[in-house]
Amino acid sequence: MLKRLLRASTAAAFLSLMPLSVMAQDTPAPGGDIVVTYKDDITTLDPAIGYDWVNWSMIKSLFSRLVDYTPGTATIVPSLAESFTVAPDGLTYTFKLRKGVKFSNGREVVASDVKYSIERAVDPKTQGPGAGFFGAIAGFDDLTGGTATTLSGIETPDDGTVVFKLSRPDATFLHVLAINFASVVPKEAVEAAAGDFGKKPVGSGPLVLKDWTIGQTLVFERNPDYFQKGVPLVDKVTIEVGQEPLVALLRLQKGEVDIAGDGIPPAKFLEIKNSPDGAEMIVDGEQLHTGYVTLNTKVKPFDDVKVRQAVNMAINKERITRILNGRATPANQPLPPLMPGYDTGFTGYAYDVEKAKALLAEAGLADGFETVLYSTNTDPQPRIAQAIQQDLAAIGIKAEVRALAQGNVIAAGGTEGEAPMIWSGGMAWIADFPDPSNFYGPILGCAGAVQGGWNWSWYCNEAIDKRAIAADSMSDPAKAAERQAVWGKIYTDIMADAPWVPVINERRVVAKSLRMGGPDNIYIDPTRVINYDAIFVKP
Numbered sequence: 001m002l003k004r005l006l007r008a009s010t011a012a013a014f015l016s017l018m019p020l021s022v023m024a025q026d027t028p029a030p031g032g033d034i035v036v037t038y039k040d041d042i043t044t045l046d047p048a049i050g051y052d053w054v055n056w057s058m059i060k061s062l063f064s065r066l067v068d069y070t071p072g073t074a075t076i077v078p079s080l081a082e083s084f085t086v087a088p089d090g091l092t093y094t095f096k097l098r099k100g101v102k103f104s105n106g107r108e109v110v111a112s113d114v115k116y117s118i119e120r121a122v123d124p125k126t127q128g129p130g131a132g133f134f135g136a137i138a139g140f141d142d143l144t145g146g147t148a149t150t151l152s153g154i155e156t157p158d159d160g161t162v163v164f165k166l167s168r169p170d171a172t173f174l175h176v177l178a179i180n181f182a183s184v185v186p187k188e189a190v191e192a193a194a195g196d197f198g199k200k201p202v203g204s205g206p207l208v209l210k211d212w213t214i215g216q217t218l219v220f221e222r223n224p225d226y227f228q229k230g231v232p233l234v235d236k237v238t239i240e241v242g243q244e245p246l247v248a249l250l251r252l253q254k255g256e257v258d259i260a261g262d263g264i265p266p267a268k269f270l271e272i273k274n275s276p277d278g279a280e281m282i283v284d285g286e287q288l289h290t291g292y293v294t295l296n297t298k299v300k301p302f303d304d305v306k307v308r309q310a311v312n313m314a315i316n317k318e319r320i321t322r323i324l325n326g327r328a329t330p331a332n333q334p335l336p337p338l339m340p341g342y343d344t345g346f347t348g349y350a351y352d353v354e355k356a357k358a359l360l361a362e363a364g365l366a367d368g369f370e371t372v373l374y375s376t377n378t379d380p381q382p383r384i385a386q387a388i389q390q391d392l393a394a395i396g397i398k399a400e401v402r403a404l405a406q407g408n409v410i411a412a413g414g415t416e417g418e419a420p421m422i423w424s425g426g427m428a429w430i431a432d433f434p435d436p437s438n439f440y441g442p443i444l445g446c447a448g449a450v451q452g453g454w455n456w457s458w459y460c461n462e463a464i465d466k467r468a469i470a471a472d473s474m475s476d477p478a479k480a481a482e483r484q485a486v487w488g489k490i491y492t493d494i495m496a497d498a499p500w501v502p503v504i505n506e507r508r509v510v511a512k513s514l515r516m517g518g519p520d521n522i523y524i525d526p527t528r529v530i531n532y533d534a535i536f537v538k539p
Contacts, residue, residue, distance in 0.1 A: 028518065032537030033236040034258040036530075037243035037251070039378045041215050043407040044198030047183035048121040048128040051442075051454060052406060052427055053529050054261065056180060058220070058239070061232065061532040063183035063203035066095050066114065066162070067174060071534040072521030074434045076174050080109065080184060080204070081162075090169035090475045095162045101227045103186045104208045111156035113184050119143065119151050120190070121181045129414065129454045130181030132447025136170035136472070169475035171483065175433035178527070206232045206533050215242060220532070233536035245379060252281075252513055258537075259523075259530065260511040265379050269325045272511065283510040283523040284327075288431035290336050290439070291328070293373075293388065293501040294413065294422045294456040301369055302420060308498035310359035311421075312349035314395045317503055320384055327509060331502035334429075334439045334491045340480075341436035341487040348495060348502065356395045368396025374412050374419045376426035377403040385423045413456035422456050428506070433527060436487035440468050444494060459499035464490060 044050045047059045068079040078084060081095040101109045122131045122143050134140060138153030153165040166173065176182060189202035201209055206226045211219040218239040222232055240257075245265045249272070251257040264272055264282070272278050295302045295311060302308055317330035332348030335341055360366060373392075375385035382403040392399045399421065404412075406427060412419040431438050442448045446465050448455030467490055474483040495502075510523045510530070517538040525531040 027539065028233050028536045029539040030230065030233050030235075030536075032234050033238065034234055034516070034535070034537060035238050035240060035256070036259040036261050037240045037248040037257050038261040039241070039243060039245060039248075040376075040406045041241045042218060042239070043410070045201040045209065046198035047180045047185065047201075047203075048117075048126050048130065049198060049452070050180065051129045052410065053430055054406075057525075057528050057530045057532055058207075058218075059180045059183065059201075060205070060528050061207040061220070062201050062205045062209065063180070063185065064101070064109075064205050064227075065178055065180075065182045065184065067178045069178060069527045071531050072519065072525055074526055076178055079178075080114075091166045093164040093166075093173065095164075097160045097162065098227055099160065101204055102225050103189070103202055103204050104223060104225070105186060105189060105202050107186060107188075109184060109204050110159040111162045112159070113186060114162045115151070115154045115156050116187050117184045118154060118182060119149075120185070122151065123149075124450075127415075127452035128181065129442060129448065129452055130179070131450075132441045132445060133176045133179065133181055135441075135447065135469070136166045136168055136173060138165045138167045140167070168469070168473045170472050171475040172433070172435050172437050172472055175435060175438075179432045207237065217241070232533045234532075237532055249511060252511055255513060255515070258513045258516050259535075261530075262378055263509050264511050266323060266325050266327075267379075269327070269509070277514060280514055281511055283508075283512060283520045285508060285520055285524045286338055287506070287508040287524060288336050288339055288434060288526065289428060289506050289508070290331050290334055290502055291423075291425050291428035291504045291506055292331070292334070293503060294419075294424065295499055295501070296417070296420050296456065296458055297499055298417070298458045299420045301363065301365060304363045305497060306359045306363040307365065309349065310356040310363070310395060311392070311397070312498050312501045313352045313356035313359070314397070315388055315391045315501055315503060316351050318351075319387055319391075320504055323380055323384055323387060324504070324506065328504040328506040331505050333495055333502055334444065334500065335436055335488070336431075336505045339431065339434070339436055339439070341484040341491070343488040343492050346488075346492045346495075349498070353394050360395060360397075365396075368398065370398045370400070371420045373399040373401050373421040373423060374409050375401060375403045375423040376406045376409055378406075378426055381423065381425040384425050388423060414453050415451060417451065417456075417458060419456065423503075424456075430508075430529065431526070436484060436491075437468065437472050440487075440490065444499065457499035459494075459497065461494070461497065464494060 042055050047063050050059050064080045066081040067076050082098045084095045122134050139151040142148035155163040190197045193200045207220040208223045210221045220237040245262040248260040252260050295308045321328045375381050385401045389399045413422050442454045446460035449458045449460045471486045508524045522531040522534040
């Protein structure tokens with residue numbers, strides 16, 4: 001009963017908030033090769049490490065997890081597991097594995113692979129950003145603290161059974177088991193790759209990596225041994241990297257490209273939208289997204305809350321929405337408006353240059369200071385960073401804009417932790433799963449403020465961390481509304497510390513060729529970004 005209630009209540013809440021626009025129905029047909037373009041190369045395909053919106057979709061299709069989502073929805077269904085049960089107290093989850101599922105190296109997937117994969121994701125030596133998701137599993141603190149090498153809360157009584165024992169109830173646990181960090185990998189392949197598993201992935205998903213020419217192409221092909229028949233629908237997906245978005249869009253109009261992965265540059269949006277084929281080429285929809293500026297609380301002068309509050313007041317968010325052709329709305333809190341828990345009565349920091357100057361003066365910085373603002377280098381992100389730069393200059397802050405490839409920005413924020421400020425556009429947070437907790441742990445919680453993490457403000461409020469754990473321990477579906485309100489208050493309280501500047505909630509716009517079929521929600525999938533398993537070429 002608990003299993004079904006958890007699944008149904010979360011999915012229903014999400015789907016009621018995110019209507020899925022379906023175009024004229026095309027009949028899915030197997031076969032076909034498609035081409036997708038991106039400006040930046042892919043950094044890694046290791047599910048324990050990869051965590052940007054581009055590689056997320058590819059990793060989803062290379063690997064399998066115990067549970068997954070019905071395409072285009074937030075409905076959890078068994079995947080590697082053929083069935084599962086949840087104890088009445090919410091502390092024990094038991095999964096029965098499908099028989100005969102194979103990794104692409106030919107070996108059968110067994111229960112010990114599940115245990116190994118999740119322990120690898122949690123192990124600090126992996127330096128992955130997803131460890132904190134598994135915090136409810138018994139033994140988590142021992143493994144992350146270095147006093148154990150395994151998770152005592154994962155048991156494998158036989159090759160076909162995995163049992164999770166939690167130290168506390170966790171309302172998100174089924175979602176956690178559906179995210180990429182819970183993907184199942186073979187230990188022997190990880191060890192054989194000798195630290196390069198991200199370039200030599202071995203999984204049991206619907207796609208397999210056949211070739212990767214660094215800086216040029218990645219070629220994925222249908223996995224003939226995938227356990228779900230008829231998935232994927234396409235035979236081959238070629239990812240071309242190093243493609244400027246404008247060039248990619250022109251190639252798409254000529255039929256040489258099927259999906260322009262970086263979207264439609266603002267300068268071309270109205271032209272494409274108003275073209276004869278615009279309605280069929282553009283997929284435009286809401287997403288659980290917040291774009292923000294991180295303020296590194298460990299770097300002076302951003303260790304002073306008054307400075308962080310001043311920056312919040314200095315940025316003209318309306319101007320940024322105009323740069324995006326109105327495809328966004330100003331944000332005032334970490335949660336996007338579509339997410340349960342969003343506080344509709346919270347107004348945040350108003351744009352107020354004079355108050356921002358006054359706060360800087362109170363912080364002893366009446367003459368301003370110099371800093372660095374990092375941004376990705378794909379249009380329109382450098383232009384947005386320059387707009388923020390101009391806003392900061394108005395209160396005396398001289399910010400040097402460093403527009404770099406996405407991987408370099410991620411490294412500056414999480415691996416090296418050196419970036420004073422990062423405009424997250426192009427990498428901004430899109431929910432891994434439709435629950436308010438997902439906007440906390442990885443990007444604002446203490447567990448994410450580690451090397452390799454995505455908490456680039458390096459903000460760690462232990463009191464709020466305890467409140468977050470308490471909120472996720474409210475696993476009774478009857479308390480869902482109460483839990484959402486608790487999460488909403490956590491985010492508005494965080495804004496008093498101002499580790500971020502929430503800037504925009506942006507719509508997702510995808511450009512696809514006329515030969516691509518299917519409903520919009522597989523191109524703007526709430527849990528995958530683009531669902532490579534479900535897209536297809538019209539017959």
